[in-house]
Amino acid sequence: MKVLRFLLEKEFRQIFRDPAILRILFVVPVMQLLILPFAADYEVKNVKICIVDYDRSPSSQRLAHKITSTEYFTLVDFTDSYDQALKRVENNQADLILQIPADFERNLIRENSSSLFMAINAVNGVKANLGGAYLRSIIQDFNHELQLEWIQLPRQNIQPTISVAGINWYNPLMNYKIFMVPGILVLLVTIVGSFLSALNIVSEKEKGTLEQINVTPIRKHEFILGKMIPFWILGLVVLSIGLFISWAVYDIVPVGSFVTIYIFSAIYLISVLGLGLLVSTFASTQQQALLLSFFLLIIFVLLSGLFTSTDSMPPWAQLFTRVNPISYFIEVMRMIILKGSGLYEIRSHMYSIALFGVILNALAIWNYRKRS
Template sequence: MRVLRILLEKEFRQIFRNPAILRLMFMMPTVQLIVMPLAADYEVKNVNICVVDYDRSVYARDLVTKITATDYFSLVDYGDSYPKALEYLEHDEADLVLQIPANFEKDLLREDKATLFMSLNAINGVKANLGGAYLRNIIGDFNNEIRQEWIQIPRFNPMPQIEINSTNWYNPLMNYRFFMVPGILVILVTMVGAFLSALNIVKEKEIGTIEQINVTPIRKHEFILGKLIPFWVLGLMILTIGLIISWIAYGIVPAGSLLTIYSFAGVYLLAVLGMGLLVSTFANTQQQAMLLSFFLMMIFILLGGLYTSIDSMPRWAQVFTWFNPVSYFIEVMRMVVLKGSTLYDIREHLGIVLLMGIVLNGFAVYNYRKRS
């Protein structure tokens, strides 16, 4: 125990003597939590649209007015040449071309049916997709409006209509930030845990102090605990700072208990630190450790369900996420923060992440050699 205390004392002294780490500890959560949710937004705005109007009728103009009245579209050109509109598309100035054919109004009035044509610039897939969907919605609305105009309050509605009313549970206003901020918190804790722990041990390899430690009768587990505990504490500190920032900046107060969050985070950090430790047993220089951690982090974060929903991933990627600790923590954070889930509700997540922690740390301890 005394040896462990001595190790911890030294580790904390070094951490708190390093201004870069301290600055990073405060800067990272602040910048990531304040900038990212504001900038990285799922909602697509400013879709550039080109309208080619071969009809020039009242209805056509009404439709265009309706489209441009929303925030989502900005009109690049309103012309009568499809090739010219395509040029805008080719120069990336337009994301979408809507073509209103000649006789649009006439067909609508006479045959109760008219066709519109939409061309999408699919280079930016998300924008094209969502832009197209918005446009379809607007046209659908427009369609309903004219229908109502024509029907003129009949006694019996000849066309039965089903109207859908929906309520958003757990995030009533569908506030995108409530969804993103808990996820970003997870990324923060993960990065700090994985990078700092890996770099710290490899740094001792680089400067040669690890050899001086290996020549002492120190036990493997003492050394490893001495390295894990400081970063475990640091990780929880980052989480605390992050929770405070998300409360002040976004008014997000976890619906569930803080105890649940911290319990899970404590176990989760064990797994992440184990991964950092494992990286450090393979890497000989800080550069190698950095690249290796970065590689792993990229995969874990991109397939962690923060930016893209896991449910819509292909099957093999979904299987991969079972082994991705990040995806469990993101899910747990969302469950606890938004829905107020309890420890009992997240018991499966907790068990799996605990198992990961045991496996990763076990492997790291096995792979850490005092003797080559």
């Protein structure tokens, strides 16, 4: 194990001399944590709406006013031509059209009912869905107001109403950032663990320095540990920087303990380092390594539950999330930071991630050859 000391010495010297690595270590976490939680937000705001009012009555005006006074909608056009509104949708200036028919108010008074027409630009499914739902709930609200005003309330209400009171556990204000930040911390640790370590080893292949190492009596495990330990430490450093930024910028202090976070991260890093090592045994140029890591990372991230809930994925994709280390870590991070889960609660995740670590590293070591 004396050799390991010389290898670590060499690796750390190189890391501290490489301005690119240091920049990646500090700039990437800052940028990702400052930009992503604000930008990658699922709350849909500023839905652009066109109101086509054929009625021009006090009621229709009032409905229009009610819609535009919320923060969800921006009024693009208030017109009396459906064709013109549709043109705006075609030109991507509007997402939604609400058409109020000519005898909206009269029907409402005479026949006690009236209808509205809603046309949605469904190119962006999420926005269409949410915009439509917001609009429906505003109209329902409007409907309810009218009922209260126009119908004389009997002493006992004929229509039973159920009111629902709710509380949001773990994230009382349903703050999207509190949900996103732990996930982004996971991304950071993963990138350092898999990307950087794979690129580092492959760059030694490219430069030919690895050949010089392979011609020495160095043992496989010495070389692998010499590469893994520095990146394992770097991963934990990036995690610490990330946790600091989440506290300083978002005021997020984990409900659970830091010890739990670090214990799980340490185990997780071993398994993603194994992935990086495995990638490096397959790739012979940095380009190949980068493309391969990129391909894996995109799949792992999109199917990890970072942006979309894994529960709503099709069964085959849910099966995939069971073999996706990132999805375990994201779940665990959210559990510890939001709920305050301890080691006992995350034990099954820990076993799974340790198993990945064993499998990935075994594959990597098996596939690593000093002699080609």
